[in-house]
Amino acid sequence: MDILIQIITSFIAAAGFGIIFNAPKESLWKCGFVGMIGWMTYFLLFTFGIGEIPATVTAAFLIAVISQFYARVYKAPIIIYIVSGIIPLVPGGTAYNAMRAFATNDYNTAVQFAAKAFLISGSIAMGIVLSEVINQLLKQSRLKRIG
Amino acid sequence: MEQYLEEQYDIMDVSLLAGKIMLESGAETYRVEDTMMRIAKNYGIKESHSYVTPTGIMFSIETEEPTKTKLIRISDRTTDLKKVMQVNSISRRIANGELDVQQAYRILKRIQVAEETYPLKIRIAAASISSGCFLMMFDGSWADFLPAMVIGGVGFASVVYFHDLILLKFFSEFMASLIIGLLAAISVLTGIGQELDKIIIGSVMPLVPGLLITNAVRDLIAGHFISGLSKGAEAFLTAFAIGSGIAVIVTFL
Numbered sequence: 001m002d003i004l005i006q007i008i009t010s011f012i013a014a015a016g017f018g019i020i021f022n023a024p025k026e027s028l029w030k031c032g033f034v035g036m037i038g039w040m041t042y043f044l045l046f047t048f049g050i051g052e053i054p055a056t057v058t059a060a061f062l063i064a065v066i067s068q069f070y071a072r073v074y075k076a077p078i079i080i081y082i083v084s085g086i087i088p089l090v091p092g093g094t095a096y097n098a099m100r101a102f103a104t105n106d107y108n109t110a111v112q113f114a115a116k117a118f119l120i121s122g123s124i125a126m127g128i129v130l131s132e133v134i135n136q137l138l139k140q141s142r143l144k145r146i147g
Numbered sequence: 148m149e150q151y152l153e154e155q156y157d158i159m160d161v162s163l164l165a166g167k168i169m170l171e172s173g174a175e176t177y178r179v180e181d182t183m184m185r186i187a188k189n190y191g192i193k194e195s196h197s198y199v200t201p202t203g204i205m206f207s208i209e210t211e212e213p214t215k216t217k218l219i220r221i222s223d224r225t226t227d228l229k230k231v232m233q234v235n236s237i238s239r240r241i242a243n244g245e246l247d248v249q250q251a252y253r254i255l256k257r258i259q260v261a262e263e264t265y266p267l268k269i270r271i272a273a274a275s276i277s278s279g280c281f282l283m284m285f286d287g288s289w290a291d292f293l294p295a296m297v298i299g300g301v302g303f304a305s306v307v308y309f310h311d312l313i314l315l316k317f318f319s320e321f322m323a324s325l326i327i328g329l330l331a332a333i334s335v336l337t338g339i340g341q342e343l344d345k346i347i348i349g350s351v352m353p354l355v356p357g358l359l360i361t362n363a364v365r366d367l368i369a370g371h372f373i374s375g376l377s378k379g380a381e382a383f384l385t386a387f388a389i390g391s392g393i394a395v396i397v398t399f400l
Contacts, residue, residue, distance in 0.1 A: 012280045017357070021226045027232075079228065103398045
């Protein structure tokens with residue numbers, strides 16, 4: 001039941017972000033799907049006790065791979081799909097906790113949360129980089145085969 | 148000769164217009180450069196160079212004549228992914244030889260002045276529904292769903308409103324997060340909402356600079372350091388504005 005709620009809400013939230021960013025109407029389903037897959041990967045890995053950072057890297061990687069696939073199939077810029085998928089992973093909660101601790105002069109806790117938020121943002125970047133690398137490798141190998 | 152020269156300028160204008168629309172609508176820098184050079188190449192310009200930053204585009208083409216360069220300034224950036232997609236497909240059609248210079252220019256002009264895909268009301272509704280959904284994703288309770296929806300919608304609407312009022316992005320984001328924090332505190336104090344933290348996190352999500360962060364990373368990977376760093380700075384500034392708006396409220400609790 002809990003998982004079902006997560007699936008539905010993450011789909012709607014990602015598609016909603018598609019609307020906020022003025023994505024084309026026909027791409028909203030794909031935006032929602034990408035967001036759902038990304039969030040569920042993160043959520044399930046996190047629930048099974050894998051740390052936040054590897055979970056984020058995996059989720060971001062998967063989001064980027066699916067977006068690249070969509071971009072190629074539908075001949076559209078990848079950014080349309082990747083953005084709505086990445087948004088749920090952005091460490092909003094951790095950043096909020098850090099900021100809240102800063103505001104109440106609890107610097108020890110604040111720095112810990114801030115470092116965590118920074119690392120999570122870094123791992124989102126890491127996931128995107130990884131998928132980009134694989135994309136480039138695939139392109140090169142295809143070129144070699146033709147040439 | 149005159150005719151030839153004029154055509155060179157027309158090609159330049161088409162490329163620059165395409166680049167301008169893309170950059171103003173939130174495309175990645177490398178995609179803007181790529182599209183502009185592709186368009187020029189497909190119209191028979193052998194060498195073209197472009198330098199794109201978030202605040203301006205420089206573009207020059209080399210012909211037998213002396214090299215011509217143009218610079219345009221980008222002052223206002225919004226997010227309209229549909230326009231990015233449309234310009235992208237125009238570039239594809241040019242590559243297939245379907246459009247001549249005049250036709251391409253006319254279509255691009257039409258794209259430039261086109262309305263946003265969704266009316267503001269629908270975008271506010273989407274922001275508020277997303278806020279509610281984010282609350283549930285972050286382990287909130289159903290009791291807070293409605294407050295988060297309302298507050299998220301009001302927050303997004305106020306960002307748009309203040310941005311129209313004063314052209315200072317930092318200020319509009321600060322005010323919006325201040326309003327979100329205030330409303331969330333009021334809802335908890337009156338007993339409508341339960342968990343202050345969860346409501347604030349959920350309703351702040353539509354303001355989070357997700358597109359900027361993604362673009363900054365992708366630009367940095369592609370080697371566009373100036374654009375990547377300045378987009379990163381912009382994202383950081385937005386995050387800072389949101390954080391300080393909320394911090395004002397949290398301090399008084």
